[in-house]
Amino acid sequence: MPSAAAGLADTNLSGNGDTPLHENVYQEIRRNLIAGQFQPGEAVTLRGLAAKLGTSAMPVREALRRLVAERALDLGSNRTARVPVVTSAKYAEICEVRIALEGLAADKAALLISDAELDRIDNLCADVSAAAERHDAATYFAKNQEMHFAVYRAARAPLLLDMIEGIWLRIGPTLNYLFHDIRFAGRAAATNAPIVDALRTRQGSAAREAVAHDISHAMVWLVQHLPQSDEHVGNGIGIGGNKES
């Protein structure tokens, strides 16, 4: 088995018209990253990915440089890009930032959101609950993300949205991979309803607190399953930590 891109299906991106090749490569890697196709700690090599994607090393080089700059990949000491390992300590810090940023976005959204957006968020919220009921981790993850970003997009703050996306890109690989490994409990989903309620009544501070509670609620459960240190991870054993307590 080649060391790079264990879960990445072979593709061919060479024939896509006008958009630059490195852009497609970037999107492809990013997509697979969010979908949890890469194991945290796994090495991502230039030529390995180039072979998988059917391109030369050059577009991959640019895509990796971009992902490293966005902190979606880590640059190890030997300059090899690796999928970052989110430790419990790092995740706790990330959640503090998320509460600040996503709380602000929810606050702004409460004052600017339209009824149409509200209805769409309601539907997404129902999808999330349904997926949670079915223990369908994959669509839960996708729909939950879609619902949250529908809220944040309503804030009409592109820079803020951009930064929130960057954070989700960082934690996406680990969380999604975690949900592939650990049986999804079907909890959460109840913390989404207060967000919609606050939004519908246009209460900014209530929306902020609802988002903060949603993030905190997920955190206290997740940190138990995250590794405490980023050493000896990504060798095929799994995410580590206290998997069964």
Add this chain to the structure above:
Amino acid sequence: MPSAAAGLADTNLSGNGDTPLHENVYQEIRRNLIAGQFQPGEAVTLRGLAAKLGTSAMPVREALRRLVAERALDLGSNRTARVPVVTSAKYAEICEVRIALEGLAADKAALLISDAELDRIDNLCADVSAAAERHDAATYFAKNQEMHFAVYRAARAPLLLDMIEGIWLRIGPTLNYLFHDIRFAGRAAATNAPIVDALRTRQGSAAREAVAHDISHAMVWLVQHLPQSDEHVGNGIGIGGNKES
């Protein structure tokens, strides 16, 4: 005059031992960006910079890709990298995010800061005031930045610090260039003292509010001098907007 890197002095980065060349190129461009050596809206070309820096186009290509990913440069429609033009609307949004992020950092710093760090911040604060008295915009800018980051570093939150650095990198070019153009008024500097006071008494929420006030105070003055749209900027005329009202 070549179109790229108008204010960038010729350098030679080729002989620097072990660190990769593209890393040095990145640092060099970033340094010049923060120092206001590039005009907002100015085009930054591959071969132009390569010639200036005495390297081939390859390291420059990677450095630019990285800076674009960090939003320190914009990628125009014709795929040419440009120094971003921070409009007054964008700056207002940035300040909201800054208040959320830097406020959080100040809050955390108040609980973790050491006396030695507090003394160092005190000294930097004095330097800032002295530079403001002398109307010395360059050192005011540098010392003010150093002082703020000394506070944020005391929060012991590397991810948070990283994001704050990213934001300063975005607004640095415009603000610094603005201060080169417009006579620096010597205001501000009085808003730094409350930050230090709150830190010294370990009052987190007070530190947060002091930082928020510092950011808002600078904003209301700056937005008047920022352009309202990013069109027709960077053609050598200047930053635009209502320069003399």
Add this chain to the structure above:
DNA sequence: TAGCCTGTGATGTGATCACACACCAGTTGC
């Protein structure tokens, strides 16, 4: 004189090659 048109230069993009370094295993020496 006005409008179009083409040639030319510059730009980003992608491929390919050569090189230095790191890692890993096999071998040789003690």
Add this chain to the structure above:
DNA sequence: GCAACTGGTGTGTGATCACATCACAGGCTA
């Protein structure tokens, strides 16, 4: 038997080349 050396393989890095595209200037034609 164990340690140190040594070879090969794979890695990122940087240079160079070829190509498509775009902007603009200059000249041509109507």
